Every structure is written in structure tokens, then in C-alpha cells.
Amino acid sequence: VKYEDLMDFVTSIFVKLGVPEEHARWTADNLVTADLRGIGSHGVARLKRYVDGIVNGAVKTNPNIQVVREGPAYALIDGDSGLGQVVGRKAMELAIKKAKRNVFGAVGILHCNHIGRLGAYAQKAAEKNLIGIVACNASPAWVAPYGGKTRMLGTNPVSIAIPTGGEEPFLMDFATSIVAEGKVRVKFHEGKDIPEGWVIDKNGRPTTKPGDLYDGGALLSFGGHKGYAISLAIDLICGALTGAGCMVGSKTWIGNGVFMMAIDVEGFTSLDVYTKRVRDALNLVRSTPPAEGFAKVMVPGEPEFESKKKRLKEGIPIPDPIWDEIKKVASEFGVDIK
Amino acid sequence: VKYEDLMDFVTSIFVKLGVPEEHARWTADNLVTADLRGIGSHGVARLKRYVDGIVNGAVKTNPNIQVVREGPAYALIDGDSGLGQVVGRKAMELAIKKAKRNVFGAVGILHCNHIGRLGAYAQKAAEKNLIGIVACNASPAWVAPYGGKTRMLGTNPVSIAIPTGGEEPFLMDFATSIVAEGKVRVKFHEGKDIPEGWVIDKNGRPTTKPGDLYDGGALLSFGGHKGYAISLAIDLICGALTGAGCMVGSKTWIGNGVFMMAIDVEGFTSLDVYTKRVRDALNLVRSTPPAEGFAKVMVPGEPEFESKKKRLKEGIPIPDPIWDEIKKVASEFGVDIK
Numbered sequence: 001v002k003y004e005d006l007m008d009f010v011t012s013i014f015v016k017l018g019v020p021e022e023h024a025r026w027t028a029d030n031l032v033t034a035d036l037r038g039i040g041s042h043g044v045a046r047l048k049r050y051v052d053g054i055v056n057g058a059v060k061t062n063p064n065i066q067v068v069r070e071g072p073a074y075a076l077i078d079g080d081s082g083l084g085q086v087v088g089r090k091a092m093e094l095a096i097k098k099a100k101r102n103v104f105g106a107v108g109i110l111h112c113n114h115i116g117r118l119g120a121y122a123q124k125a126a127e128k129n130l131i132g133i134v135a136c137n138a139s140p141a142w143v144a145p146y147g148g149k150t151r152m153l154g155t156n157p158v159s160i161a162i163p164t165g166g167e168e169p170f171l172m173d174f175a176t177s178i179v180a181e182g183k184v185r186v187k188f189h190e191g192k193d194i195p196e197g198w199v200i201d202k203n204g205r206p207t208t209k210p211g212d213l214y215d216g217g218a219l220l221s222f223g224g225h226k227g228y229a230i231s232l233a234i235d236l237i238c239g240a241l242t243g244a245g246c247m248v249g250s251k252t253w254i255g256n257g258v259f260m261m262a263i264d265v266e267g268f269t270s271l272d273v274y275t276k277r278v279r280d281a282l283n284l285v286r287s288t289p290p291a292e293g294f295a296k297v298m299v300p301g302e303p304e305f306e307s308k309k310k311r312l313k314e315g316i317p318i319p320d321p322i323w324d325e326i327k328k329v330a331s332e333f334g335v336d337i338k
Numbered sequence: 339v340k341y342e343d344l345m346d347f348v349t350s351i352f353v354k355l356g357v358p359e360e361h362a363r364w365t366a367d368n369l370v371t372a373d374l375r376g377i378g379s380h381g382v383a384r385l386k387r388y389v390d391g392i393v394n395g396a397v398k399t400n401p402n403i404q405v406v407r408e409g410p411a412y413a414l415i416d417g418d419s420g421l422g423q424v425v426g427r428k429a430m431e432l433a434i435k436k437a438k439r440n441v442f443g444a445v446g447i448l449h450c451n452h453i454g455r456l457g458a459y460a461q462k463a464a465e466k467n468l469i470g471i472v473a474c475n476a477s478p479a480w481v482a483p484y485g486g487k488t489r490m491l492g493t494n495p496v497s498i499a500i501p502t503g504g505e506e507p508f509l510m511d512f513a514t515s516i517v518a519e520g521k522v523r524v525k526f527h528e529g530k531d532i533p534e535g536w537v538i539d540k541n542g543r544p545t546t547k548p549g550d551l552y553d554g555g556a557l558l559s560f561g562g563h564k565g566y567a568i569s570l571a572i573d574l575i576c577g578a579l580t581g582a583g584c585m586v587g588s589k590t591w592i593g594n595g596v597f598m599m600a601i602d603v604e605g606f607t608s609l610d611v612y613t614k615r616v617r618d619a620l621n622l623v624r625s626t627p628p629a630e631g632f633a634k635v636m637v638p639g640e641p642e643f644e645s646k647k648k649r650l651k652e653g654i655p656i657p658d659p660i661w662d663e664i665k666k667v668a669s670e671f672g673v674d675i676k
Binding site for chain 2: 069071072073074076102103104106108131144145146147148149150152153160162170172174176178200203204205222223224225226227228229230232233235236237239240241242243246248249263265267268269274277278280281282284285288289290291292294296297298299300
């Protein structure tokens, strides 16, 4: 599917549902760009869930987004259950505005729905020559704490974008679980094994059977006790500090608690000096001779940037079950999809 | 060795070297508390290197520490090559002061020597009921980037402390390498193998021989490409933004580039509400049934807190080679050690 066609389609669906045109486009952009970048788990595969959320009233199309606490360098935003992409975008715009004035701008969000691909917000800061840092907690709990055998934590992702003065920023963006739950689900449907270290079964034993996850098992954190600590810190900041609520132990969907930060590099040095330092460091890393089994060393964001370039040219591959779902949504709302 | 005796001894050594009494005590506290908490790699095992640094002039005993850039919520500090513990302590005090006024306080440091255990600074913020976040880059480069076969990155650690309203804060504090280089060195001296996944040899192949690290090999990041991304982000913020210099590719010791942040939770909610949310979440995590091979689920900082309680009572075990080194330093400077 062509990028533009998918963008127009998704935007039209949200407009049909009563979302203002500009907000519909922001939301579509977050989803379709995830697909462009090869992150299918955060792309149009989620459209049906967004549509359902609006139809059943969990997501408001015209929320009253308000700043409930504020200082020169921070704010707390109540998203009034709007689309996460709309609330998130406004929050990052506010963080950027504060950072441009006071070097630091941090914004917490409560009452936010699914915010989508975090990297989109961090990147927004980098496009304005700021460092962007975004984290959120995510429900339901899929991940066992280090040394534990039951699900307790969300996949609590984090993203950092750093301007390079070039085409694309340094962009790290990942879940603190070792893999997304969606990847285990794919292996399960394909009837294939998963590598050891992804999942434990209901008895807390390592397993390579993806089905064990859905039979009372749990995902593991990335990097053992270290990833676990980061995940828990994210919950205590994004959930407990904002008032959005912690994911620890949550069994149901309660939206994302979000924390965003923008840092103006010009508080520390000139933009040119900074981005040259960044480019030099990244080029040095890229020059590392590859280890066995690797073609080259890449920097965070590069694989996704390559996917984006390719898919803008060649179109976005959509798996059949998701395409069927999209066609159903299209016919339900009377919107054409090419 | 008793905690108080070791504190007095280390303090006296620094005073003999011309460090003001108060600064000597800060530095001793950072080192000896690491030993109390079971983090021998950052304890008195490093005393000789600190002494050498002062004797050879790399570390100034009476530095002219200056704020070179400043705003309501941030500052950049030039440490003038003072002891890292002195510069770091002053930097965190400034971050705390700014956070108490403006909710956020962030401080970068350049010209800083070895800053020691990062958790000490993050914890300082938590003791004042703030969230503390500290990261630094660390040289020389020991760590291969993901997919690469040569050393490029420092062990770039990060620490987050979160107040609990109780005795000890949530305290995460670790290197972004899978283990400290010191742990590989211990196995090497013992003639033992290391687990797969710690080190690659000079050809970029996985190895279980610790000697391969010292024959042109490299440490790996924790958590594969995710830990690598965090490590690189730390370098681009702590090194490139502060002007301290990036560790990417560095072959020599050039000190730590440091970034610290304090967040006043009372900008978001009352301290009581926040710390109750934190305690509830941590207690829920602790209640997770343990997985095979684990006695219980702990939260970050707990193992070190248990070590501290034990060692305050029973004394601190010091390995023989380090004890010999300490006795040599003691006799050289005419300071008694019990």
C-alpha cells in the first residue's frame, strides 16, 4: 500500500468518527509512520482498536486537554481521555516551548489513551534541535519482575532522540521487555519456537514454546535485573508521579502514563558545535569492524530509517489478516481504500 | 575492617594530601559507602589511583569549581579537575536547589575526575524527597557497540533514586556494560571461565575465557542493542552536551562527563501521596512469587541495603591484595590503619 493512500484512508476514518481534521492527521501520521519504519506493532494493525475505543466512548474525539500544574520548566497535562496522539503531540509542543525559553521543559500526562510510537514525540524535539526524551508505562502487565514468575510490569518503553544536524536524528525507541508481546504472538500463530530468554512459563521456568506465554506465563525484561530496574523506574515516574496510575500488577487497559522532556542544546553550547560532536561520535561508532554474523555497525534509528526510505518508494507491506480488518473498517464507515 | 575506622583512615589520607577536611570526608564517604553496599569495584580498591592522581597533579585538591552557564532550571559546571566526589556533590546540591525552586534542576559537569559511585548522588536527591537521575560516560572504552568487534564505548553507568518515604529509596545504579570490567579481571586471576555473553574475543566471537578480553577483546553491552543504545545516548548527553568529551573510541583516561537531574515530586502531587503510590507499587512487586532459582523478588537497591546493614554490624571484608595496597599507602603517608 502506498504511504499517501494509507495516510488519507486512516485520516478519513478518524474524521468520520468525529475527530477534527488536524487531529485525525496527527493520529494517522503516528500510526502510518510506524508502518513506514517497520514497526508494525504500532502501525495500522492497531486501527481497529482505536476505532473501537472511540465507538465505545473510552476515547473522546473532542477532549478538553488542560494544563493542571505548571512552572517555567515543567507542566502536568490532563488529557481528558483524548486520542493519545493528540494529547501527546500537544504535550511535546509544550515541552519544546518551555525548553526553548528555559533550556529544560518536562511534561507529565495523565488521562491519556494509547500514545503510539514514542519515537515520534522524541523526534519532534530533535527536529527543533532539542534533545527529546519520552517514556511511558503501558498496560496490561505482561512482564515478570527479575526473579519473579508472574506478570507484574508493562512493557514500559523509552525513547531518546538527539539532533545530528543531518537528515535523521539519533533515535532510540524500544520496550523494556525483551521483545514486544506481538512478536511472541506471531511465532505462536506460525507454530514456531521462540529463543530461550524471551518467556517463562506459569511455573517461572524458561521456555521456547510461545504458547506458554498465553497459558499463564510472562515476558522477561531486556537485560535481566537492569532492564527490570529501568522498567520499574519508568512506572514510578510516568505512572506514580503523573497520577496516571502504576501498571504494577494491573490486569486491564488503563491507558499510558507519560513523561516527556526536551533539552535545548544551546543552553550548553552552540548547535553547530554540538551536532558536529554528535556526528563525529556516531561516525566513529559506524566505523567499528563488524563482529561475526553482522554486516555493519548501525546507530539507533538507522535500521528504521532505511525501512522508511524503502517503503516510501516501494509501498508498505500489510499482512493479510490486518488488511482484511482494514477493509472491514473501510466498508463499515464508507471510506475507500486503494 | 570497621566502617568508622576505614572512614577515618581514608579521610586522613586525603587531608594529608592537602584536601580540605570536609571534601576529604565527602570523598571517603563515597568510596567507603560503596564497600559497605558490596560494590567493591567503587570502594577503597580505588584509593591508590586517587592518591596517584593527586600526587601526579591530574587531580587538584583545591579546585576553582565554577558555574559557567546557568538558567532557572539548569547549569553547566566546570570542575577544574577537582576530585570527582567534590565536584559531583556540589553539582547535585545545585540541581537540588534549582529543583526545590523550579521543580526541575539539571546540571552538567565538565573537567570532572572519577566521580565514584553514581548512586550516592541520586540518593542525595531522594533524601531531600526529590527524584534523582545521574549518568556519566566513563573511559577508557571497554565495550563493543552492538554488532561490532572492537572496543568503542565506556561502561557509561546510570542511576535513578526515587523517594519512598521510608528508610531507603528505590535505587537503581549500574553500568551499561553487561558486567564491570573488574568482574572479568577477578575471574581471570582466579583462572575461571566467564559466562557466555560477557565478552567477545579480538575476532568478535563469543568467548568464555576472561583472558580474551585483555588480548584485544571487548565487553558487551547489557541487553544487546538496547543497552548499546542507552550507552551511546549517555555519551552524547554526558560527554558531547557538557563538553567533557565523548568516550567513543577513547583509548585513555579523560575523566567523567556527567549529567544530573533532580525533580521535585511536589510539583506534581503531595509528597505523602507520591511516596504511598511508590511504596504500594514496590510492595506489589515484592509480593511476586519467585521464579525457579530465586528466593524472593527484590526491588532495585535492596540487595545493597542488606549488605550495608550487615557490614555496618560485622565490618567490611577487604580482599588481601587491596589490604596490602592500603597498608602501603598508610605507611607512605604516616597514617595509622586499624
